[in-house]
Each structure stands twice: as C-alpha cells, then as structure tokens.
Amino acid sequence: MRLTYLLILAACLIGTAPLEVFLRTRVYARLPRLAGAVLPIAVVFGAWDIAAIAADWWHYDTRYLVGVTLPGRLPLEELLFFIVIPTCAILTLEAVRARKPHWLIGDE
Amino acid sequence: MNYTLSVVLGVLAAGALDLIVLQTRLLRRKAFWTAYAIVLFFQLIVNGLLTGLKIVRYDSSTIIGWRIAYAPVEDIAFGFAMALATLSLWVWLGRRAARTTSGADR
Numbered sequence: 001m002r003l004t005y006l007l008i009l010a011a012c013l014i015g016t017a018p019l020e021v022f023l024r025t026r027v028y029a030r031l032p033r034l035a036g037a038v039l040p041i042a043v044v045f046g047a048w049d050i051a052a053i054a055a056d057w058w059h060y061d062t063r064y065l066v067g068v069t070l071p072g073r074l075p076l077e078e079l080l081f082f083i084v085i086p087t088c089a090i091l092t093l094e095a096v097r098a099r100k101p102h103w104l105i106g107d108e
Numbered sequence: 109m110n111y112t113l114s115v116v117l118g119v120l121a122a123g124a125l126d127l128i129v130l131q132t133r134l135l136r137r138k139a140f141w142t143a144y145a146i147v148l149f150f151q152l153i154v155n156g157l158l159t160g161l162k163i164v165r166y167d168s169s170t171i172i173g174w175r176i177a178y179a180p181v182e183d184i185a186f187g188f189a190m191a192l193a194t195l196s197l198w199v200w201l202g203r204r205a206a207r208t209t210s211g212a213d214r
Contacts, residue, residue: 005163008154015150033205037198045190048114057111057170064163085187086194088150093143093195103139106132107202 004064005077009084016091025094027087037090042082049082050074111170115185122189122196130200134192144191151187155179 019025027034050072052058060075068076097105126134134140156177158164166180174181 004161005158008157012150012154033198033201036201037194040197041190041194044193048118052111052114052170055109055170056167058164058166060164061162064161082190085151085154086190089143089147089191089194090198092146093139093198096139096143096146100139100142103137103142105137105139105199105202106134107199107206 016088019091019095023095023098038086041086045082111182112172115182118189122192126196132196132199152177155183
C-alpha cells in the first residue's frame with residue numbers, strides 16, 4: 001500500500017499528541033523553538049540520507065511510498081521522518097519533565 | 109565509508125554537540141536517559157516496521173549484519189544520534205531564551 005510509510009509517521013504524531021494535551025508539554029505551543037530544533041536536524045540527517053541513497057547503502061520500495069520524490073532521490077516520507085521522529089523525541093522529553101519536574105534538563 | 113562507520117561518527121558528533129559545542133550535557137541527565145529509553149522502544153517498532161515490511165532495504169555490504177527487530181543495529185545508533193542532537197538543540201534554544209527574556213514564553 002502506497003500510504004504505508006506515511007501512515008506509520010501519522011501514527012507517531014497521533015500517538016504522541018495526547019502528551020501535548022494531557023501532560024501540557026507545550027511543544028507545539030512553542031512552534032518557533034520546535035522549528036529551531038527540528039529543521040537543522042532534518043537538513044543534516046536528510047543530507048546523510050541523500051548521501052546514503054547515492055552510495056546505494058539502502059533503497060526504498062516504491063510500492064509503500066506516495067510517490068513524491070525530492071531532490072537527491074529522497075522520498076517525501078524520509079524528509080517527514082526527520083521532522084516527525086525528532087518532534088516525538090522532544091514531546092517525550094517534555095513529558096518526562098512534566099512527570100519529574102525535579103529532574104533538571106538544563107534550560108530552567 | 110559505510111553505514112556502520114558513518115553512524116559511529118554520527119554518534120560521536122551528536123555527543124560532541126551535547127557535551128562540548130552547546131554544553132547542554134544531556135548525556136549526564138536522568139531526564140534524557142529516561143526519555144531516550146521511551147524513544148528507543150518506539151524507534152524499535154518504527155524501524156522494525158520499515159525494515160520488516162521491506163519499505164527500506166539495506167545493501168549487505170554497508171552494514172555489520174547484526175539485526176534487532178529486523179532492523180540493522182546501525183539504525184539504533186542513527187536514532188540515538190538524531191534524538192540526542194535534537195534534544196540538545198531544543199534545550200539549548202530554551203536555555204538561550206531563558207537567559208535573554210523573562211522566560212515567560214520559552
């Protein structure tokens with residue numbers, strides 16, 4: 001199914017969304033900070049991915065992709081992966097902080 | 109260069125970003141390792157799906173060959189470097205905002 005990879009990423013966002021609501025992680029609420037953390041990661045890891053694709057370290061099965069290919073033969077889903085997974089990681093850290101406020105993170 | 113060597117360098121770079129460049133020192137914080145344990149659990153599921161369903165296939169010459177939940181062990185290191193670098197940037201941005209403003213909208 002061509003939506004498979006996209007659905008996996010959607011599940012990650014849907015699964016972590018309750019953290020923002022119920023633990024008040026305020027990650028999406030601080031969008032500039034979120035973008036400032038995630039976009040450089042997407043650029044660097046996207047470049048890593050493009051280099052790996054060029055070197056034939058791995059390849060993607062187009063049967064599971066929507067079919068949008070970005071420059072460097074990068075599937076759209078891969079770029080989204082580098083945005084979604086870091087966002088989920090930040091939500092997780094903020095959820096830990098919400099439950100354990102005495103565990104300092106370093107930005108207090 | 110292969111995937112194995114590149115993830116070793118990636119982990120070292122992320123560690124240097126955290127400990128030296130941004131000095132967020134997440135590697136010494138309980139909150140980071142707790143969050144990472146949760147992230148790792150879900151990364152194993154996502155990596156396992158991507159590899160198990162063969163959405164992505166690896167050239168056998170670029171990996172060491174050890175697999176955990178279908179995915180090459182290198183993916184765990186890749187995911188660790190990504191999580192550490194992301195969270196280091198996130199905390200650094202928050203720390204910088206806290207120092208320059210009242211911190212009300214960090």
